[in-house]
Amino acid sequence: ARGAARAAQDAPGGSFDNRTTYTQVDYLAEAFARSNDSRYRDAALRGLDFILDQQIRSCGGWPHSVPARTDYHDRITFADDVTSGVLTTLRQVQDAPRFAFVDAARRTRVAMAVQRGDACLLRLQVRQHGQPTLWAGQYDASTLRPAPGRRFELAALVTDESVGVVRYLMSIPDPSPQTVQAIEGALAWFQANALHGLRLQTVDAPAEQFAHHRSTVDRRLLADPAAPLLWGRFHDLADNSVVLANRQGDRLQTYDQVGRERRTGYHWYGTWPQALLDRDAPAWRARIGRPAP
Numbered sequence: 001a002r003g004a005a006r007a008a009q010d011a012p013g014g015s016f017d018n019r020t021t022y023t024q025v026d027y028l029a030e031a032f033a034r035s036n037d038s039r040y041r042d043a044a045l046r047g048l049d050f051i052l053d054q055q056i057r058s059c060g061g062w063p064h065s066v067p068a069r070t071d072y073h074d075r076i077t078f079a080d081d082v083t084s085g086v087l088t089t090l091r092q093v094q095d096a097p098r099f100a101f102v103d104a105a106r107r108t109r110v111a112m113a114v115q116r117g118d119a120c121l122l123r124l125q126v127r128q129h130g131q132p133t134l135w136a137g138q139y140d141a142s143t144l145r146p147a148p149g150r151r152f153e154l155a156a157l158v159t160d161e162s163v164g165v166v167r168y169l170m171s172i173p174d175p176s177p178q179t180v181q182a183i184e185g186a187l188a189w190f191q192a193n194a195l196h197g198l199r200l201q202t203v204d205a206p207a208e209q210f211a212h213h214r215s216t217v218d219r220r221l222l223a224d225p226a227a228p229l230l231w232g233r234f235h236d237l238a239d240n241s242v243v244l245a246n247r248q249g250d251r252l253q254t255y256d257q258v259g260r261e262r263r264t265g266y267h268w269y270g271t272w273p274q275a276l277l278d279r280d281a282p283a284w285r286a287r288i289g290r291p292a293p
Contacts, residue, residue: 014050015065016082022051022089026098033098041101048093048102051086052109058141059123060116062086064149072149075138076124078161079149084168087117091171118172118179121165125182126157126237132185134162136237146237151249152262156234160272162186167276170284184293187281190231190273193240199227200269208260215264221255230269244268 028044054066061076061083068074093099093110125132134157136146146155166186205218232242244252
């Protein structure tokens with residue numbers, strides 16, 4: 001196992017998927033701040049260089065993984081907070097005391113990367129009838145159009161990670177009018193497209209072993225007028241309907257058509273935007289002196 005780990009360490013490339021690489025860079029910076037051990041500083045700088053080198057030229061986002069081992073690894077990625085997460089860390093490099101060791105040349109590169117990344121976020125926000133809405137999970141790096149991820153992740157608006165994008169944009173100290181418009185557009189979309197009267201219920205079920213997980217439960221979508229608001233993980237790029245799919249990439253119309261393997265191995269519905277609407281949006285508007293709509 002140790003030999004395999006060393007071989008993987010020596011292989012070129014890396015991944016930003018599942019909130020990785022940029023989080024390790026942040027951790028290493030904190031480790032150096034606490035220990036003054038130069039190994040942590042040097043490792044953080046190598047990671048920072050890797051991050052800066054992988055910014056996609058066509059727009060300023062980041063890919064899933066490098067080198068690409070599937071057809072979606074080289075796409076501009078918002079899924080799992082790839083691009084918004086990287087940008088959050090790069091802003092920390094600019095401002096946080098734990099990154100004081102970063103030299104002037106790298107700071108210049110970081111500032112340029114943040115500027116290009118912020119512009120990319122505004123450019124890729126999906127518009128419907130001219131109005132800004134959410135972001136897709138992935139975009140083709142050449143056409144800049146929404147693109148699928150894994151076969152069951154169709155090209156669609158993605159709610160969970162769009163919450164992360166909005167939180168990142170809200171963190172900008174002095175947002176431009178375009179940034180404010182992007183935030184308000186997403187907040188309005190979340191309000192308008194919440195699902196009312198539906199409850200996602202988890203129930204015990206006979207144990208079943210699948211290729212990638214074992215399940216002892218099942219999930220149902222039930223009518224319940226008292227249920228909290230829900231959103232689909234994915235919504236249609238044009239009509240905002242919930243997008244569901246099977247592992248073969250076929251779009252499905254109802255949740256009970258999704259097989260148990262994907263019902264229990266993936267989150268198709270959630271409450272991700274609720275705290276953004278209830279807590280973060282009012283605090284952000286108060287901070288920038290903007291009245292509630």
